[in-house]
Amino acid sequence: MNAVAPRVRLPRRALHGVLLLDKPLGLSSNDALQKVKRILRAEKAGHTGTLDPLATGLLPLCFGAATKFSQLNLDADKAYEATLHLGQTTTTGDREGTVVQERPVVFTPAQLDAALARLRGDIDQVPPMHSALKHEGRALYELARQGTVVERPARRVTIHALELLSHEGSALRLAVRCSKGTYIRTLAEDLGELLGCGAHLSALRRTASGPLNLAQAVTLDQLSGEDDAQRLTHLLPPDTLLADCPLIRLEATEAGKLLAGIRRRTALPPAARVRAFGPEPHAFLGSARITAGELIPERLLSPVELQTLLAGPEPLTT
Known part of the structure; x- marks a missing residue:
């Protein structure tokens, strides 16, 4: 009797961002998520609310740090x-x-x-x-x-x-x-x-x-037929789910204090939610609010998430 070869577990990698999937008919939201997660070999992923198997269309999928903001899209129109x-x-x-x-x-x-x-x-x-x-x-x-x-x-x-x-x-x-x-x-x-x-x-x-639509969505068939570099072009920045929130950029010292969870005085105008960036172009720190002249941290990236985000996706190894 031939022994069954053990299933090889492919290595996963840290990815941070949002992929807009055009979900096909007959597939549950979780099944669609798992297929894309497997194709991208992503470590951590989630979706922003279910779409019935009988429904097609836009299903935003979150990877890595972007999963912290999935509730925003769940609550959106x-x-x-x-x-x-x-x-x-x-x-x-x-x-x-x-x-x-x-x-x-x-x-x-x-x-x-x-x-x-x-x-x-x-x-x-x-x-x-x-x-x-x-x-x-x-x-x-x-x-x-x-x-x-x-x-x-x-x-x-x-x-x-x-x-x-x-x-x-x-x-x-x-x-x-x-x-x-x-x-x-x-x-x-x-x-x-x-x-x-x-x-x-x-x-x-x-x-x-919310602010997302089908114009930038990709199908499962399209993802399956692309190489890794092409697939990664569909991964939108992790702050995509906060696209309708004001953007603020902090210098290094202030960015560090925000990431430490420290409230700071600010001259910025009041805002229910802002997306905060550090001095580097792609250094998304997380979300905060500005109330009564204070910048108050909310959902923040961890140091590891920020490091891997700035480093970019690791190349796939087989």
Whole structure:
């Protein structure tokens, strides 16, 4: 009997930055993360919130020091292109579920405009049973699979923009920009009820998350076909998730005090969050806030993270 050769563990390296992935259909966010982590041979990685397997599009992946700021993107507004199938409601609110009701699709353009208008702004949403929210310690989707339905309190979300892209037969495409925690499946169902025909979500593509969008995203196929130098060109700086925060640059002594966690007096204007840099061009130190004339450290890079960031990625060894 032939012995099974032991699996060779390839060496990993410290990488710091953000990679914008165009996630393919059918892959979970964690599976996508692990594939990219393996391709780049990165030591530490995380994502900024899940994207359902049935959804495609923008999935920001954080590496090394950038993982410290992933919550910022998790809390950010999101943008989607959603395709609704009119005339059918399903058990899950999307095409994975069983059809439970079919109704004729009969409405005028004016009625559609009015229905869309009612869903813009601050609205209350009842989270779907097929979601990862917890009830008494158990995920709602686990209860739903057992046929159990529990009461879910409505949550206030904001639909910043809701625009019609196209309408052909039973297919309705929408552009949505919304606050965190918005369920597009629920939005599809609510629109279907306002139109009197019912609807479910048949496709979803995330186009933006906070200040990030698909323009700089890369696919798994593209990454797989590139050499290491090409792959690293897709790695954005670790302060990318703070792109909409003011940038401040500190001289060496002040940078050292910030990294030590010391609050300092400053003449800089107040800011809820800033991204702080040292004197070197790529010396990202972390985030801080400026309150009442003080620069107050928040999330900071460790000395090792800063050292490896300034040194740049190690070349791959086989």
